[in-house]
Amino acid sequence: MGGYGTQGCPSPRYRTGGVIGISARTTRGLTISGLVALCMFTALALALGYANKARCTGPLYDEWGRSEPAYQERAYGDVCYSDIQNLWIGRDIDRHVFPYVNGGIAADxxxxxxxxxxxxxTGVLIWLGAMFAHTDAGFLAASALLMTPFGLAVAWWLGRLSGWRALLWALSPPLVLYAFHNWDLPVVACAAGAVFVVHRWTSASLRRRATAAAVLFGLGFALKLYPALFVLPLALYVLTEGRGEARRFDVRGALQVVGAAVGTAVLANLPFMLAGFGGWLASFDFQSRRQVDISTNSVWYWGFRHWTDSEGFQSAMGVVSPLLILLSFAVACAVGWLRYERAGTYPWIQVSAAMLCGFLLLHKVHSPQYTLWLLPFFVLVSVRWGWIVAYLVADVAMGISIFRWFYLNMSGLPGGIHDGFTAQALMIGVWGRAALLVGLFVAFLAARSTVDDLGPGGPSGAARALPDLADHDVPISTPGNGDQRGRSRWAR
Incomplete structure (x- = not known):
């Protein structure tokens, strides 16, 4: 009734995050055969994703290795566009130039x-993919080959963390649509791997596990930036776990997490800063100069597109968007703190998911493949299925119709809201997805994590891991001692 069994041990209602050193009772996801099946499903989705993008390649190539005929029209009209193939020309990728060191950004x-x-x-990954390629088709194939192991690793880790719920990754439409749209699978692997390290590296202390996860977040920052968002929730999780009977905050552990993430990001960037500072800085300068336009595909463009030619509007967006993003982060962390005070555990995974929703909604750029960033959180957090299905439907509507709409505009064909289903589907996708991100922000913060629902036997959840008392030193009551200090800490 109050969270304890009759023998003085925590009942199955107790959370299992932060478990260390109890290998016999550690939570596990799927069996090996289940994980292999999950990876096979993922491999099938990745193969379909590659086949979809490869429709835009060949059959002929021009002198620069660009697919012919009518590459651009096919990419939009047949909905097989990918940034990977498109950027073969225009960034010296086709010339096999090592990135950043000898480059820069022009005044325009x-x-x-x-x-x-x-x-x-990511720049190094792009260079590796182009190393032996001489056409955009070869570059796409090599890049897909490089990134496939990361997609499979995400499936494996999610299966270990949340069981068959990981099918939301393996069989989702976004994996087919976007796996090889851009270079996002490696950074998603960093984020998923960090959660795996925190909750499944059972032989290490929480501080050590969180530090290792922070290193992965730092590597993720050097790939696509967004995993840096999750460092703060992870640090708060470590901070509130504390040590000793007095349950003091583990300030040193939290600072160690932040330091590991920052240090890793600096070490990854430092060689490029030293070898060619101007070229290294140019990539950040390019992003800072991006304006709200059709290429950004954000709510800021679709909601205010009649004002996007105004310099005043663009300047305002450079301030308003970051401030609102930071405000959403503050709200998510604060709600997480309220949950910690009520339940005794800081919900760092749920807070991370909500922060990502705030970022996706309010940032001035919302590329289609960003859905891959959100997919693991559909696995890791137990939000209602209606939210997930609705978001995936809206995302597919946007992900297909946006390119068809580009094609109509390029071809001079009618593309207005009253001219056909393409523009209508696009608006359903854009605004449906935006509304759902608002709802998911709230839903993630109210939900529980699926990570520790699984017992050692697999997805039945019949058994739970016990908290490691040597690490947490929380008194556990028995019928005889009447000590209830552990109740608020461990009861859900």
Missing amino acids: GTLYGGVVEYPVL
Whole structure:
């Protein structure tokens, strides 16, 4: 009734996050055969994703290795566009120039000398994918081959964390649509791997696990920036776990998490800063110069597109968007703190998910493949299925219709809201997705994590791991001692 069994041990209602050193009772996800099946489903989705993008390649190529005929019309009209194939020309990728070192940004915002508009580790990944390629088709194939292991790793880790719910990753339409749209699978792997380390590296202390996860977040920052958002919730999780009977805040552990993330990001960027500071800075300069326009596909464009030609509007967006994003982060962390005070555990995964929703909604750029960032949280957090299905439907509507709409405009064909279903589907996708991100922000913060629902036998959840008392030193009551100090800490 109050969270304790009759033998003085925590009942199955107790949370299992932060478990260390109890290998015999550690939570587990799928069996090996289940994980293999999950990875096979993921491999199938990745193969379909590659086949979809490869429809835009060949059959002929021009002198620069660009697919012919009518590459751009096919990319939009057949909905097989990918940034990977598109950026083969225009960033010196086709010339196999090592990124950043000898490049920069021109006064008109054009990148040159091998600079790409992505953080350094993604730039290196792009360079590796192009190393032996001589056409955009070869570049797409090599890039897909490089990124496939990361997509499979995400499936494996999510299966270990949340069981068959990981099918939301393996069989989701966004994985087919966006797996090879851009270079996002490696950064998603960093984020998923960090959660796995925190909750499944059972032989290490919480501080050590969180520090290792922070290193992965730092690497993620050097790939696509967004995992840096999750450092603060993780630090608060470590801070509130504390040590000793007095339950003092673990300030040192929290600072260690932040330091590990920052240090890793600096170490990843430092060689490029030293080798070519101007080229390294150019990628950040490029992003800071981006204006709200059709290429950004954000609510700011679709809601205020009649004002996007105004310099005043663009300047205002450079201030309003970041401030609102920071406000959403503050709200998410504050709600997480209220949950901590009520339940005794800081819900860092749920807070991270909500922060990502705030970022996706309010940032001035919302590329289609960003849905891949959100998918793992549909697995890791137990939000209602209606939210997930609705979001995936809205995302598919947007992800397909946006390119068809580009095609109509390029071809001079009618593309207004009253001219056909393309524009209507696009608006359903854009505004449906925006409304759902608002709802998901709230839903994530109110939900529980699925990570620790699984017992050691698999997805039945019949058994739970016990908290490690050596790490947490929380008194557990028995029928004889009457000590109830552990109740608010461990009861859900």
